[in-house]
Amino acid sequence: MNALGLVSMRLCAGLMGRRSAVNLPFLRFSSGMTSSQIDEEVAKLLQLKAQLGGDEGKHVFVLKTAKGTRDYNPKQMAIREKVFSIIISCFKRHGAETIDTPVFELKETLTGKYGEDSKLIYDLKDQGGELLSLRYDLTVPFARYLALNKITNIKRYHIAKVYRRDNPAMTRGRYREFYQCDFDIAGQYDAMIPDAECLKIVYEILNELDLGDFRIKVNDRRILDGMFAVCGVPDEKFRTICSTVDKLDKMAWEDVKKEMVNEKGLSEDVADRIGEYVSMQGGQDLAERLLQDPKLSQNKQAFAGLTDMKLLFSYLELFQVTDKVVFDLSLARGLDYYTGVIYEAILSQTIPASVSTPAEQNGADEAGVSVGSVAGGGRYDGLVGMFDPKGRKVPCVGVSIGIERIFSIMEQKAETSSEKVRTTETQVLVASAQKNLLEERLKLTSELWNAGIKAEVLYKKNPKLLSQLQHCEETGIPLVAILGEQELKDGVVKLRNVASREEVDVPRADLVDEIKKRTL
Amino acid sequence: MADKAQLQEAIKTQGEVVRKLKSEKASKEQIDEEVAKLLQLKAQLGGDEGKHVFVLKTAKGTRDYNPKQMAIREKVFSIIISCFKRHGAETIDTPVFELKETLTGKYGEDSKLIYDLKDQGGELLSLRYDLTVPFARYLALNKITNIKRYHIAKVYRRDNPAMTRGRYREFYQCDFDIAGQYDAMIPDAECLKIVYEILNELDLGDFRIKVNDRRILDGMFAVCGVPDEKFRTICSTVDKLDKMAWEDVKKEMVNEKGLSEDVADRIGEYVSMQGGQDLAERLLQDPKLSQNKQAFAGLTDMKLLFSYLELFQVTDKVVFDLSLARGLDYYTGVIYEAILSQTIPASVSTPAEQNGADEAGVSVGSVAGGGRYDGLVGMFDPKGRKVPCVGVSIGIERIFSIMEQKAEAEVLYKKNPKLLSQLQHCEETGIPLVAILGEQELKDGVVKLRNVASREEVDVPRADLVDEIKKRTL
Numbered sequence A: 001m002n003a004l005g006l007v008s009m010r011l012c013a014g015l016m017g018r019r020s021a022v023n024l025p026f027l028r029f030s031s032g033m034t035s036s037q038i039d040e041e042v043a044k045l046l047q048l049k050a051q052l053g054g055d056e057g058k059h060v061f062v063l064k065t066a067k068g069t070r071d072y073n074p075k076q077m078a079i080r081e082k083v084f085s086i087i088i089s090c091f092k093r094h095g096a097e098t099i100d101t102p103v104f105e106l107k108e109t110l111t112g113k114y115g116e117d118s119k120l121i122y123d124l125k126d127q128g129g130e131l132l133s134l135r136y137d138l139t140v141p142f143a144r145y146l147a148l149n150k151i152t153n154i155k156r157y158h159i160a161k162v163y164r165r166d167n168p169a170m171t172r173g174r175y176r177e178f179y180q181c182d183f184d185i186a187g188q189y190d191a192m193i194p195d196a197e198c199l200k201i202v203y204e205i206l207n208e209l210d211l212g213d214f215r216i217k218v219n220d221r222r223i224l225d226g227m228f229a230v231c232g233v234p235d236e237k238f239r240t241i242c243s244t245v246d247k248l249d250k251m252a253w254e255d256v257k258k259e260m261v262n263e264k265g266l267s268e269d270v271a272d273r274i275g276e277y278v279s280m281q282g283g284q285d286l287a288e289r290l291l292q293d294p295k296l297s298q299n300k301q302a303f304a305g306l307t308d309m310k311l312l313f314s315y316l317e318l319f320q321v322t323d324k325v326v327f328d329l330s331l332a333r334g335l336d337y338y339t340g341v342i343y344e345a346i347l348s349q350t351i352p353a354s355v356s357t358p359a360e361q362n363g364a365d366e367a368g369v370s371v372g373s374v375a376g377g378g379r380y381d382g383l384v385g386m387f388d389p390k391g392r393k394v395p396c397v398g399v400s401i402g403i404e405r406i407f408s409i410m411e412q413k414a415e416t417s418s419e420k421v422r423t424t425e426t427q428v429l430v431a432s433a434q435k436n437l438l439e440e441r442l443k444l445t446s447e448l449w450n451a452g453i454k455a456e457v458l459y460k461k462n463p464k465l466l467s468q469l470q471h472c473e474e475t476g477i478p479l480v481a482i483l484g485e486q487e488l489k490d491g492v493v494k495l496r497n498v499a500s501r502e503e504v505d506v507p508r509a510d511l512v513d514e515i516k517k518r519t520l
Numbered sequence B: 001m002a003d004k005a006q007l008q009e010a011i012k013t014q015g016e017v018v019r020k021l022k023s024e025k026a027s028k029e030q031i032d033e034e035v036a037k038l039l040q041l042k043a044q045l046g047g048d049e050g051k052h053v054f055v056l057k058t059a060k061g062t063r064d065y066n067p068k069q070m071a072i073r074e075k076v077f078s079i080i081i082s083c084f085k086r087h088g089a090e091t092i093d094t095p096v097f098e099l100k101e102t103l104t105g106k107y108g109e110d111s112k113l114i115y116d117l118k119d120q121g122g123e124l125l126s127l128r129y130d131l132t133v134p135f136a137r138y139l140a141l142n143k144i145t146n147i148k149r150y151h152i153a154k155v156y157r158r159d160n161p162a163m164t165r166g167r168y169r170e171f172y173q174c175d176f177d178i179a180g181q182y183d184a185m186i187p188d189a190e191c192l193k194i195v196y197e198i199l200n201e202l203d204l205g206d207f208r209i210k211v212n213d214r215r216i217l218d219g220m221f222a223v224c225g226v227p228d229e230k231f232r233t234i235c236s237t238v239d240k241l242d243k244m245a246w247e248d249v250k251k252e253m254v255n256e257k258g259l260s261e262d263v264a265d266r267i268g269e270y271v272s273m274q275g276g277q278d279l280a281e282r283l284l285q286d287p288k289l290s291q292n293k294q295a296f297a298g299l300t301d302m303k304l305l306f307s308y309l310e311l312f313q314v315t316d317k318v319v320f321d322l323s324l325a326r327g328l329d330y331y332t333g334v335i336y337e338a339i340l341s342q343t344i345p346a347s348v349s350t351p352a353e354q355n356g357a358d359e360a361g362v363s364v365g366s367v368a369g370g371g372r373y374d375g376l377v378g379m380f381d382p383k384g385r386k387v388p389c390v391g392v393s394i395g396i397e398r399i400f401s402i403m404e405q406k407a408e409a410e411v412l413y414k415k416n417p418k419l420l421s422q423l424q425h426c427e428e429t430g431i432p433l434v435a436i437l438g439e440q441e442l443k444d445g446v447v448k449l450r451n452v453a454s455r456e457e458v459d460v461p462r463a464d465l466v467d468e469i470k471k472r473t474l
Helices: A003-016 A021-031 A035-056 A074-093 A115-120 A139-148 A193-208 A221-231 A235-249 A253-263 A268-278 A284-292 A294-298 A300-318 A383-387 A403-416 A438-450 A465-475 A485-490 A508-519 B004-023 B028-049 B067-086 B108-113 B132-141 B186-201 B214-224 B228-242 B246-256 B261-271 B277-285 B287-291 B293-311 B376-380 B396-400 B419-429 B439-444 B462-473
Strands: A104-106 A132-134 A154-163 A177-186 A214-220 A325-328 A341-347 A373-379 A396-401 A428-432 A455-457 A479-483 A492-497 A503-507 B097-099 B125-127 B147-156 B170-179 B207-213 B318-321 B334-340 B366-372 B389-394 B433-436 B446-451 B457-461
Touching: A074 A154, A074 A193, A074 A403, A104 A139, A139 A154, A139 A177, A139 A383, A177 A193, A177 A403, A193 A214, A193 A300, A193 A341, A193 A373, A193 A396, A214 A221, A214 A300, A221 A235, A221 A268, A221 A294, A221 A300, A235 A253, A235 A268, A253 A268, A284 A294, A284 A300, A284 A325, A294 A300, A300 A325, A300 A341, A373 A403, A428 A438, A428 A465, A438 A455, A438 A479, A438 A508, A438 B186, A438 B293, A465 A479, A479 A485, A479 A508, A485 A492, A492 A508, A503 A508, B004 B028, B067 B147, B067 B170, B067 B186, B067 B396, B097 B132, B132 B147, B132 B170, B132 B376, B132 B389, B170 B186, B170 B396, B186 B207, B186 B293, B186 B334, B186 B366, B186 B389, B207 B214, B207 B293, B214 B228, B214 B261, B214 B287, B214 B293, B228 B246, B228 B261, B246 B261, B277 B287, B277 B293, B277 B318, B287 B293, B293 B318, B293 B334, B366 B396, B419 B433, B433 B462, B439 B446, B446 B462, B457 B462
Parallel strands: A214 A325, A428 A455, A428 A479, B207 B318
Antiparallel strands: A104 A132, A154 A177, A177 A396, A214 A341, A341 A373, A373 A396, A479 A492, A492 A503, B097 B125, B147 B170, B170 B389, B207 B334, B334 B366, B366 B389, B433 B446, B446 B457
């Protein structure tokens, strides 16, 4: 913090006790700090004061959410609900069940599972009981759940928030509390059928979310390892060369090759050989061609991976998704726990790599996914065994849908669209233009509720018709049911279309049906 | 940090404890708890690897929801949310943790039950304790003066499980609140209509909603001769009338709280009163009560409330009950509590006690509670701007444990499975239909659709299959 900042803080400290917050803007301009910087320093000041003020807390106004977290307002919730509804409906169509786990786990459960990222785990304070931490993803809790309940077979989805103490300076816009949406099939089954179903599900979801064109890249850990072996990469460099290959979605081959040779110590020959393979893309045909490759086919791992890839594509053909699935030898992903097939779905309209967005929070595994990606996953047969005392294996394959990325795309769409996002589903407002009709309005509203109609009434004894109509326009209520002395005598209700302003008198007994007809 | 030798000693001792419990055939719960402690000690010894230590349990007071429980949960939420939407409510969501100061000073004695996050160099944080304080913070932060919102989410309380068996530390709350300055009692009445609709639709049997008013209670205490400074404490004693008989409640008032018998008897006359709009009218004629400003205001509003409840057609299950007290810390007007007619005996502690949005909780048998709280949001606003609020918290956890679930359809993965195991799978999971493929059927362009329960089979043309399944599974 610069000297100027310190001075303005002392000024604040002196003034806060006597003047209202209104005077602060004056100081803000003179100090040259940005508004959000000032808010941050003010918050720290208030925190300190709060400690001084004791437990009262009444006179200290700390009006902010924790760093890296945010409230969801009704508009955002409406978008969120729509997205979840589409995704969950797809999971259910495929017979998946859902589970939920606690927001915190025993610290030991999470320890040792996330490598370097472990420092990003939120711990709970030691308050005399068990040591706890907030969950970092949904995969480790899933493995713990399977082992704890001795479950060998399950097809489950899990949508919930996870927590990571990311450093906001490095990654602008990254949240510390964010949603993950995982789908996994656990169990020993005949090869590649569940793997194919995962891809079918990603395909269906991305279609239904209407996000434009997309591609799903697939590859296989065994093919990658086999490929590295036949190219001459030393065993101990497999992982590190893998992360370099992973950068091909952001960097050109020349730069990737430079990193392999200059930073990771590969010879140019080896790098070139890798380069030939990783530029290959195709479908079942590519798998068949590579099975004819004399070097690759001799490598056990690669052979197994390629055979399964061929089988996978035959199933994808039956599932009618091959138009958007590509076998891409440059796909690497975070390979720490993947043991077989890996895949990543990318929208064709991608954001340039220089823009950091919550996109990087997509993906259930620690490695994250690249910008433009909206889903990622693969097979991980060894994870559950780490939790089982007898080391019993439960093979798993799954995918994580990049919900946060999808949220921000949908939010942007909503902003630019002329159609307003409704935050309520109200079909009709019960109104009156005349005075002293509150009782009649309440009575009719109650009748409508009892008939299952979504209705509102203003909490005012004698509201003006204009303000009632304004309420409809602001919140998107399509109909208004207007009561008046004459209408009551005649046993009718004036039903008005808010947009078109057309009105018609409807017999009271027919009102419910009429509303249903007009609001589907 | 214990040094290695001490740790090993502790492990040895704890190992003994586990062995003893097992040989004594102690309860599974107890054994699991002591085994977990043992594993935790071993984990400290083993360092950060964690690979060879199998701590297979959820944190104390928390639980996973398996698919069956999730199905029930979804059904319950669906009914409740559909009701909120029918009344034009929006929804919001807030983070699972707040700044520690946001929660400080809001929960009185219960503050010690708040989960804090470790100081890891940043802001001091705590897990939310309820949904009401985050709501007030949200309104003040966004300078919102009017909103009708529901919020369903988990909250966290470090309850002492020894005292309250079965109480979870992570549990759902389901809040509905109307914030804003409006004409008296209309939103209050709508809250009650919503509780009524929800409890009907959940099909939990008969129920009653008790209503009272903080001003009526305070006025009543005043005219009975309770000293001002004893209002709160006498209130908590009156609150026990749903669990204790009047004689015991009176004893507590006189012996423990220092009221004279006369005063206690006068209270006794009032708190035995129950009724509807008629009772409000009768009490407005009571010479003492009607002279008390607070009571008069409360009774006038109660009369108005019942006139609206009449129009909303809910008076058959709403009772004006002068013995209803609830946790009155932030309530300023009407208060209410919904109780199922088939209640559990008071001796059984259940997650029922976690119902209710406020710290005071509700009594066993209760499935919803709430009231008007006009002063809370002002505590968060720097200018002290008031935003009047009225709301209700539905006792979701209690409702979960009362309901039942449904089945779903699936596809089996085996390429060459036995038909029998497929049919058995249907029977086990409750799948009602099975669509059987065979060489002949494929040639003929039909699918054999079999009713699992009746075993009746019919050949359905492939093109008609979707409609036929929909017809049969509604």
